[in-house]
Amino acid sequence: MAKNKMKEKVIDTEPIKDDREEVAEAAQEMVEEQTGDKVTDQAAEEDDKSARMAAAESEWQDKYLRLVAEFDNYRKRTLREKMDLIASGGEDVIKSLLTVMDDIDRALDAMSKSSDIDSIRQGIVLIHQKLLETLHAKGVEEITAIGKELDTDLHEAVAKFPVSDEKKGKIIDVVQKGYKLKDKVVRFAKVVVGE
Template sequence: MENQENHTENQEFENKTLDDAVPEPTIDTDTLTADQDIADMDAAQEADKMAEACKAWQDKYMRLSAEFDNFRKRTLKEKMDLIASGGEDVIKAIIPVVDDFERAIAALDGKEHVAAECEGVRLIYQKFLDILKSKGVTPIDALGKPMDVDFHDAVAKVPVDDAEKKGTVIDVVQTGYMLKDKVLRFAKVVVGE
């Protein structure tokens, strides 16, 4: 019996000790709510920061995309311009030869003993002009046209009696040439005044 009492006491002691050792958890709702509010605020701030970063990256991407598109268009335009006027320097160097042909034909013209040579020079000259024309080179038609500073370079002014000829090209000293829509060499002209 003593043994049984002792056992009951031990059990009560153990129960009491366990109950005393592990107190019942108490939840402070005020602290929990405040901690949760802080966590919610931190999460909201983090979300705002991420949204701002996302907007910044989107803006950077859009700008970079637009810049690349502009670069692509500019490069394509430069290529087209280069193709269109690729031989411009060569053609500019050849144009004085056309002038020499014109002077040679003018010098040979009217001399009967060199009629065959003159005809040969004319054929070469015409072939040369045809090649230039196939490359997009055309002479500037100036004689009898109003003076235009975009195409003509006035080297002299001559008084004229006819009022209609004032401001018009009376003589062409040197023929001007264009490569497609670009002036290679301005026509040197004499203008009526």
């Protein structure tokens, strides 16, 4: 009987072991399914993220290429405008000087027809004044020099001449007038300085 009880116990434990194994196998399968689902979900998320990143990269590349093309067009346009400005930059000044040139032509014509020196002189003075007014309207100013101290930013000393003490270091004569265009020196005044 003792053997029968042992058999019963053995018989009873075997199905329990089988149940445990089945439960363990079922649990393992569930874990694998869930893990597989998680892996599948993670893979899908990674694929989605990768697709979004690729789309963003493509969008940035497109923006970059458009910006480069836009800048290149801007550079070409400004270069073309600069060349046009250089080609026709003096046109306004030339147009204003043409009226003075017309006056000079009329004065020369009058000189050949008339012997009245005073009227010719007055005509030339008027032409000179008109030329100065035209240049002044364009921003050109004469550099005043006589009686001033030598300023190497405006004057070029071409000679020195002995003078009295009060005129030493000062400009006593102008060999060639100097001019400024707005604040920039276009031509330095060539002067004689007293020493």
